Amino acid sequence: MTVTTTILGAGLMGRLLACALAQRGHTVEVYDAGGPEAKHAAAHVAAAMLAPLAESAVTELNVVRMGQHALTRWPQMLAQLDQPVFFQQQGTLVLWHRQDAAEAERFAGQLARTSAALPSLPQAQRLDGAALTALEPALAHRFAQGLYLPDEGQLDNRELLAALAHQMQVLGVQVHWHTPRTPEDIDPGPDAWLFDCRGLGAQPQWPALRGVRGEVARVLAPDVSLSRPTRLVHPRYPLYIAPKQSGLFVIGATEIESDDLSPASVRSTLELLSAAYTVHPGFGEARIVELGVQLRPTLPDNLPALRLTAPRRMSINGLYRHGFMIAPAVLDAALELMEQDHSPLAESLGLAVLR
Incomplete structure (x- = not known):
């Protein structure tokens, strides 16, 4: 049997x-x-x-360790699939505007503490304007400094x-x-x-579970060229921009303690897209493909x-x-x-x- x-x-x-x-x-x-x-x-x-090092600013070291494990395992697992899956490991770029420099220093300090606790994790590298331009030419002269987190990646x-x-x-x-x-x-x-x-x-079987609402925008922005996920440090709405293939970008930030699955709010959408526009003006002419909402299962x-x-x-x-x-x-x-x-x-x- x-x-x-x-x-x-x-x-x-x-x-x-x-x-x-x-x-x-x-x-x-x-x-x-x-x-x-x-x-x-x-x-x-x-x-x-x-992005285990980037996420260490908002999570525990054990999650960072799990993320580090995954960076090795994902290429192995994807190689076992018959269909191709977009995957890249070109690191994470972290940016901030001048008025948010204090928040950026707090963020950098947290990353430094993570690197001290996990020496096998690549350390964040500070970039001046010239180094930032060399790494991401589309952002030339828009930011005076940033952080580069090597080896971090993404997939589709x-x-x-x-x-x-x-x-x-x-x-x-x-x-x-x-x-x-x-x-x-x-x-x-x-x-x-x-x-x-x-x-x-x-x-029903695990009552401790709760939903945490997240909202993301998927936009088509052919005038924007970013090679890697980019994060914008901000005290109220830290933003991530994840470039996919063929000019598609996933833009997100929101994390709301709610099990509401109704459509994205105007305020959240404005904050997401306005923050993306401050990173690159090409997002002003982007086409909104989708505004997505989902609940993350959370203990x-x-x-x-x-x-x-x-x-x-x-x-x-x-x-x-x-x-x-x-x-x-x-x-x-x-x-x-x-x-x-x-x-x-x-x-x-x-x-x-x-x-």
């Missing part, structure tokens, strides 16, 4: 897990409330930046979701789209694993966790705003936990395993 591993949820974690298990020879079945486009998933809206979230959906099909994963299920609906048998990767859909400490709810029953959740940056580490730890009943990787990275 074939033992089937069941996965609930086909967002980023569910798809990565399904492919990894199928590659290891497991028979895998997936249930998801949405379709293969993953429009209901937080991963569909994300900018998919892989929607290309990845599509490539993973295709790979599940190639690997023989049985996927039930538009078929929501809860753990109580599934009886895979005592020898089979059940993984719950439903994000906020798992809130009380804003950190991810693996939870063993019963024998061979695991919940994976709480990736918050760092989904793409930490997903490979969470995946590798979950696989270790499944195969060994403990995870040295989770212990070394500080990833919580709840029992």
Whole structure:
């Protein structure tokens, strides 16, 4: 009799897990409330930046460690997919206007503390106007100084979701789209694993979860040429601009403690686009392709966790705003936990395993 591993949820974690298990020879079945486009998933809206040092200004060291792990793992994982996925690792550029110099020094100080705590992480490099222009010619004479964070990267979230959906099909994963299920609906048998990767859909079973609202703009700006993700330091609305392919940019900043999924507000949109315009005037003629809103599944400490709810029953959740940056580490730890009943990787990275 074939033992089937069941996965609930086909967002980023569910798809990565399904492919990894199928590659290891497991028979895998997936249930998801949405379709293969993953429009209901937080991963569909994300900018998919892989920026552990930059994110250290707003998160814990264990998340930074997970992000560092992912920078090595993503190229390996993408090489296993049949469909190409845009990926680049040209670092992060951090900028600020003169009036925000004090906030920039605070930010730089936090990065320095992170580098001291994690010496294996490349340190931020200070840039004067000439060095900044050499690195990013499109910003010549617009900023007098900046920071360059080497080796950080990004990928195309929607290309990845599509490539993973295709790979599940190639690997023989049985996927039930538009078929929501809860753990109580599934009886895979005592020898089979059940993984719950439903994000906020798992809130009834994991009441500590909450949604944190994020809003992003996707714009087509053929007059803007940026080679790498760029962040603008600001005390009220720190901004990121992630260049994708063919003149497309993902612009975001908002982080709102709310489970409201209504359309983006006028104020948030104005702040996002106005801040982007101050980075490069070419954004003034950009075309707004999409204003996206989604909720990030978040636990009380804003950190991810693996939870063993019963024998061979695991919940994976709480990736918050760092989904793409930490997903490979969470995946590798979950696989270790499944195969060994403990995870040295989770212990070394500080990833919580709840029992």
